[in-house]
Structure formats: C-alpha cells, structure tokens
Amino acid sequence: MRGSAVRADVWLSDVGAFVRTDVESYLASHPEDRYPDVLVERLRQLGVFGATVPVEYGGSDRPAPEVARLGYELASGWQSLAALTGTHLKLCGQLLRHGTEQQRRTWLPLMARGERVFARAYHEQGVADPAALRSTAALHGGTGRLSGHKSWVTNARHADRIVAVVRSGDAVIGVVTDPRRPGVEIGAELPRPGMLGVSLTEVTYRDYEFDPDTEVIGGPGHDLTDALRGYDVTSYVARALGSADAVYACALRFVRKSVHGRPAEARGAIGLRIGELATRRAAMHAVWQCLQQPAAGNHPPLAPGAAKVFTTATLQELVRAAALLCGGTGYAGPLPALGRHYRDALALPIIGTPNDTLLSLIGERELAGEDA
Ligand SMILES: Cc1cc2nc3c(=O)[nH]c(=O)nc-3n(C[C@H](O)[C@H](O)[C@H](O)COP(=O)(O)OP(=O)(O)OC[C@H]3O[C@@H](n4cnc5c(N)ncnc54)[C@H](O)[C@@H]3O)c2cc1C
Structure with missing residues (x-):
C-alpha cells in the first residue's frame, strides 16, 4: 500500500509555495549560474528526493501523476531544479527495478533523504x-x-x-x-x-x-534505457506545461498593466496575441489531460512521444510570442523569469529522446500500420 506521510494536496501546495517564495527570491538575489545549495537543502526538507522511493525504503512512494505534478511545479519556477530532481528520481526507479535487494537497502534510504543525490x-x-x-x-x-x-x-x-x-x-x-x-x-x-x-x-x-x-x-x-520512455517522456510534458503556465501568467500580468492608454489598434493587436498565447496554453493542457486518459471512441491514442513533441515545441512558440508581447521590458528589465524560461525551453525538445527522433518513430509506426 502506498503510504505518503504528507497528503498529496498538502505536499504539492508546499512545493508550490517553495517555488513562489524561496525559488523566486533566490533567483532575484543570486547569479543564475551558481549551484543553488540552499534550494537543494529545502528540496531535501520537502521530501522531494524520496518521491519515487517505496515507504519500506524510507520514501513517500508518490504515484506517477503526483511526481509529474512535482516536475510541473518545479519547472514553473526553474527548469534546472526539475532537471536535478528528475534525474535523481528516475535513478531511484532504476535501482528499484534493476538493483539487488542489498543495493536497494543500501542506497534507497540515503537517496530518499537526499543524502546521496544521483x-x-x-x-x-x-x-x-x-x-x-x-x-x-x-x-x-x-x-x-x-x-x-x-x-x-x-x-x-x-x-x-x-x-x-x-x-x-x-x-x-x-x-x-x-x-x-x-x-x-x-x-x-x-x-x-x-x-x-x-x-x-x-x-x-x-x-x-x-x-x-x-x-x-x-x-x-x-533494460536500463527504460527510463528514456514512458514516465521520462511524460515528465518533459509536465515540465513544458509548468513553464508555459508561468510564462503565460507573467505576460498577462504585464499586458493588463500596460495595455491601458495605448491606441485602439495596439490594444486589438495585443488582444490577438494574448488570445494566441491562451490558445496554445489551453492546447498544451488538453494534451496533458489526454495523456492521463486511455484512448476512447474514434480518437487515435496519444503516444507520450507525440505529447512531448507537441508540448515542448508549443512552449517555444508560446515563450517567443510572450517575449514579443512584453517588448523591451521582457528582454531587459524587471521580468527576468521570461528570459530564463525562454533560454531553458530550448533544451526540452533535445533532451531525453530528441523530438525529431520521436517523430520519426511515430511516423514509422504509422507507415507500418493499417490504413485508418
Ligand atoms: C541540457 C541537457 C542536459 C542533459 N543531461 C543529460 C544527463 O544528465 N545524462 C545523459 O546521459 N545525457 C544528458 N543529456 C544528453 C541528451 O539526452 C542528448 O543530448 C539527447 O539524447 C540527444 O542526443 P544527441 O545530442 O547525441 O543528439 P543526436 O543523436 O546527435 O541527434 C541530433 C539531431 O539529429 C536528428 N536525429 C538523430 N537521430 C534521429 C532519428 N533516429 N530520427 C530523426 N532524427 C534524428 C534530430 O534532429 C536530433 O535532434 C543532456 C542534454 C542536454 C542538452
């Protein structure tokens, strides 16, 4: 039986609060390229490093949707934290599946407490x-x-x-x-x-x-490459969604403040671009929902790979459009998160399995299958 010491909603809301307070204030006062020891220590205290470790080995054994939500929350603040913890959590899973009982007993409790980060x-x-x-x-x-x-x-x-x-x-x-x-x-x-x-x-x-x-x-x-499929691909979808929501909120806040006093044609153009951002974001959420549910009716099933391709590529378009909308303020000024999400988003279509590779695998499968 799964037995998390802290209820999912409480835990995830603590992680969300950590992102909006500790992570934001850390990034406002530290160089982005410095290793964030203090944030890693807070992640330990929040029990993040044990999220995929069974209770008997000292973890909280969170189900996959909660672990994906964790990636979403961390990525909405800083993709780098999602990368650091994501790799560690995948390795906890690999030790569990492919390690000996002795290795599980030796490593998993230390990994769960974040005393050994992998x-x-x-x-x-x-x-x-x-x-x-x-x-x-x-x-x-x-x-x-x-x-x-x-x-x-x-x-x-x-x-x-x-x-x-x-x-x-x-x-x-x-x-x-x-x-x-x-x-x-x-x-x-x-x-x-x-x-x-x-x-x-x-x-x-x-x-x-x-x-x-x-x-x-x-x-x-x-098969030690199993972490490159399934949950791994899904985790990038959650991370893309986290960035997309943060970028959208940032652009919308900026535009709501700055749109008044602009000429009517500018307000129209800005409204159109916000509509475009909202549509892309909604489509990313729809893909995420679809990934959680089995295929039904006449709809083709959504492969996790296709979801990764769509959401990480759409994130890039969304961030580019948001940067345009926020003008000089977004590029050089009081919205540094926008620039960070912009630069971090470049990595997502490459890491794990690259999007083009996923697309060619999907294409091969389609070509080999029966006509619809
Ligand atoms: C920020 C970052 C962090 C990373 N962290 C880690 C880590 O912690 N551990 C780790 O082991 N690795 C890590 N990597 C490596 C990462 O997973 C690889 O870069 C990724 O898998 C792509 O491999 P590659 O760069 O060799 O690309 P290549 O295989 O050289 O592919 C380059 C491009 O060629 C095309 N291509 C290649 N093969 C195909 C195909 N079959 N079909 C269609 N197109 C194709 C695609 O356009 C693809 O994007 C990291 C990479 C980055 C950028």
Whole structure:
C-alpha cells in the first residue's frame, strides 16, 4: 500500500509555495549560474528526493501523476531544479527495478533523504543505440574497470554518485560511480544558453575501479534505457506545461498593466496575441489531460512521444510570442523569469529522446500500420 506521510494536496501546495517564495527570491538575489545549495537543502526538507522511493525504503512512494505534478511545479519556477530532481528520481526507479535487494537497502534510504543525490551518465555524442555505447566495463580478477567518455551529465559536479551506463560484453549495465574516487574526471562547465545553476559537464572514466558485486546495476535481462520512455517522456510534458503556465501568467500580468492608454489598434493587436498565447496554453493542457486518459471512441491514442513533441515545441512558440508581447521590458528589465524560461525551453525538445527522433518513430509506426 502506498503510504505518503504528507497528503498529496498538502505536499504539492508546499512545493508550490517553495517555488513562489524561496525559488523566486533566490533567483532575484543570486547569479543564475551558481549551484543553488540552499534550494537543494529545502528540496531535501520537502521530501522531494524520496518521491519515487517505496515507504519500506524510507520514501513517500508518490504515484506517477503526483511526481509529474512535482516536475510541473518545479519547472514553473526553474527548469534546472526539475532537471536535478528528475534525474535523481528516475535513478531511484532504476535501482528499484534493476538493483539487488542489498543495493536497494543500501542506497534507497540515503537517496530518499537526499543524502546521496544521483546523476546519470548515459549519452555519448552521436550514439543512439545503447548497444553501440563506446564506454565499457570489464572484469579483471574480482575487480571491475570502467573506461569511457560521457558527453553531457546533469549535476555531475555536485552529485554524490553518478550511474554510468556502459557496455559489458553483450549487456548494458549501470555502474554506481563515486566522482571523488580516482579514475573519474568531471569536465569544465559546458557553455549553454539555459538550464544554468545545475552543472552540465562531460565525464571521463579512465580505468575506474569498481566492485562488480555491489556497484553494478542490471545486466542480462535488464533494460536500463527504460527510463528514456514512458514516465521520462511524460515528465518533459509536465515540465513544458509548468513553464508555459508561468510564462503565460507573467505576460498577462504585464499586458493588463500596460495595455491601458495605448491606441485602439495596439490594444486589438495585443488582444490577438494574448488570445494566441491562451490558445496554445489551453492546447498544451488538453494534451496533458489526454495523456492521463486511455484512448476512447474514434480518437487515435496519444503516444507520450507525440505529447512531448507537441508540448515542448508549443512552449517555444508560446515563450517567443510572450517575449514579443512584453517588448523591451521582457528582454531587459524587471521580468527576468521570461528570459530564463525562454533560454531553458530550448533544451526540452533535445533532451531525453530528441523530438525529431520521436517523430520519426511515430511516423514509422504509422507507415507500418493499417490504413485508418
Ligand atoms: C541540457 C541537457 C542536459 C542533459 N543531461 C543529460 C544527463 O544528465 N545524462 C545523459 O546521459 N545525457 C544528458 N543529456 C544528453 C541528451 O539526452 C542528448 O543530448 C539527447 O539524447 C540527444 O542526443 P544527441 O545530442 O547525441 O543528439 P543526436 O543523436 O546527435 O541527434 C541530433 C539531431 O539529429 C536528428 N536525429 C538523430 N537521430 C534521429 C532519428 N533516429 N530520427 C530523426 N532524427 C534524428 C534530430 O534532429 C536530433 O535532434 C543532456 C542534454 C542536454 C542538452
């Protein structure tokens, strides 16, 4: 039985209050590219790091819609917090599904309390198929050795452990690595337009030694790439929605204050653009609702991938239109959140599975199917 200590509505409203007070005031007074220790500490206190961990391992075992709502709330304030916690929560799920009972008992309570925050090192530039990963782990006597290079790892610099997803013979395994041990090099901060504050770096392993009995997750029969599908894709939809609602509210507040006193034709044009923003936002919400419900009647089912493509692409259009509407004030002035959402939104169609890849998978499936 699921047994969250704090009721969902209370917990989510606490997270929402944290976003609107702590996160907003933090961003108003700190450089965006600094690691937000104080906010991470508050996330620990709010029990965010244990949201996907079963109660018996010290977590609150929130159901998927609540975890998605968590991503929504955090993203409405700062996408970087949703990225940091999202990766950790996915890894809690992977340990639960693919770890041994001993690993679950060792790691999950620490992960649930946020005493060990996990990052994931999977992607290698230009490698789409896990079987083609260049990073490998091998056994030498009773010791494992890991070598390879990972191109982008969110939170590598501050994470307590990094799960490196690598090839070992024919299998794809995860190795729980300690970035402070010899054989791991965390690269320099990668230059980027958004998703700041939480580090994004390359990670290189050179003959990193690990214990194959306790530090390997998965192996034959386990698909460690499962987190790239299902919930993972859905989580980006929730995050896009969080940004869209925040941007819409910001633009509407600005326009309501500034529209009076403008000539009639300007009011008409502004009204039209607000109508466009409201329509895009409503469509994103409709897609989200659709994703929660099974397909019915003559409607085609909505694949999570299609929902990610639609919402993350629509978010970009929405943020661009909002920035136009807010003019110079939105670009350089008292609405810094708009610029941040604008820059952060660029990453969403790329991360996880890129939108184009999802589209070609959907297209392939459509082509292979029967005529409607
Ligand atoms: C901000 C950020 C944070 C990230 N954090 C992490 C992390 O914590 N851990 C981690 O492991 N990775 C992370 N990544 C990596 C991220 O998941 C990859 O960048 C993403 O999966 C895309 O891989 P790629 O960049 O190699 O793109 P590529 O595979 O090189 O694709 C580039 C483009 O080519 C086209 N394309 C490629 N394949 C296809 C196809 N089959 N069909 C149609 N079009 C195609 C698409 O237009 C695609 O966008 C992060 C990336 C970013 C930007």
